[in-house]
Amino acid sequence: MTDAIIIGGGSGMGLALARTLLAEDMQVTIVGRSSDRLARARTELARPGHGRITTITADLGREEDVAGLFAQVERVEHVAVTAADATGVYGRTADVATATARAVVETKLLGAWLVGKHAAGRVTGSITFTSGINAYRPNGSNTIMAAANGALASLAYGLAIELAPVRVNVISPGWVDTPIWDQLGMDKQAAFAELAARLPARRVGTPDDIAQAFLSVMRNGFITGTVLHVDGGHRIT
Numbered sequence: 001m002t003d004a005i006i007i008g009g010g011s012g013m014g015l016a017l018a019r020t021l022l023a024e025d026m027q028v029t030i031v032g033r034s035s036d037r038l039a040r041a042r043t044e045l046a047r048p049g050h051g052r053i054t055t056i057t058a059d060l061g062r063e064e065d066v067a068g069l070f071a072q073v074e075r076v077e078h079v080a081v082t083a084a085d086a087t088g089v090y091g092r093t094a095d096v097a098t099a100t101a102r103a104v105v106e107t108k109l110l111g112a113w114l115v116g117k118h119a120a121g122r123v124t125g126s127i128t129f130t131s132g133i134n135a136y137r138p139n140g141s142n143t144i145m146a147a148a149n150g151a152l153a154s155l156a157y158g159l160a161i162e163l164a165p166v167r168v169n170v171i172s173p174g175w176v177d178t179p180i181w182d183q184l185g186m187d188k189q190a191a192f193a194e195l196a197a198r199l200p201a202r203r204v205g206t207p208d209d210i211a212q213a214f215l216s217v218m219r220n221g222f223i224t225g226t227v228l229h230v231d232g233g234h235r236i237t
């Protein structure tokens, strides 16, 4: 029995969410492809007096893994999906490998659909996916990720109807300082400083900003079929 499954919980926003839920004394299962990363996260998160943390190795892009993950769980209250791999994704469409584009869609969009398919009947409270600001402010170098993120909203609306009264939502983060940026091969600090100066919030996000938004959506029984933008005002700049 676990209270929450976080697919992508080994780093970044998912790790921050795991820390937040454990501090609320919830039993948390974190999921990712790398058992080493999960083991490091478990060591970092385990605290006496907090909830219990377990790990499961699974690839969101593989149906047998997603089916196997939920087969191990009889009942779970909340499922959060933060998993994404941005390796090779950024660049002009003509320059992005088709295999990379397929992998993005298979993880971010089809992976989310697989969660809806295999969590059905086991999840009792909520499913929350993670999209991103590029769905709403594409910049010419992230088109396939933007498309997958944008489609997550429609997926969540559909699943919110199908799986009701289980609530299904999307968190759409703006730029957040997490390890995903290390895959992009750019000067992260310079990009963050330039964006922070333009944002109404005057800073980029922290993983904890996003974890707190997840917690609100999980707890509020009247939020379903919604995209919650947690982007420091990026969408309106």
Ligand SMILES: NC(=O)c1ccc[n+]([C@@H]2O[C@H](COP(=O)([O-])OP(=O)(O)OC[C@H]3O[C@@H](n4cnc5c(N)ncnc54)[C@H](OP(=O)(O)O)[C@@H]3O)[C@@H](O)[C@H]2O)c1
Pocket: 007, 008, 009, 010, 011, 012, 013, 014, 031, 032, 033, 034, 035, 037, 058, 059, 060, 061, 081, 082, 083, 084, 085, 107, 130, 131, 132, 133, 134, 172, 173, 174, 175, 176, 177, 178, 179, 180, 181
């Ligand atoms: N950081 C930002 O500025 C930003 C902005 C907008 C949206 N987002 C979105 O926010 C979400 C969280 O990103 P983050 O910044 O927290 O990134 P992160 O630190 O790189 O975390 C992503 C996690 O997902 C796991 N993962 C990747 N592919 C997976 C797969 N196929 N199956 C299972 N787990 C997988 C990774 O672990 P393994 O490699 O071990 O599998 C990793 O722990 C992503 O959906 C991202 O697109 C991020």
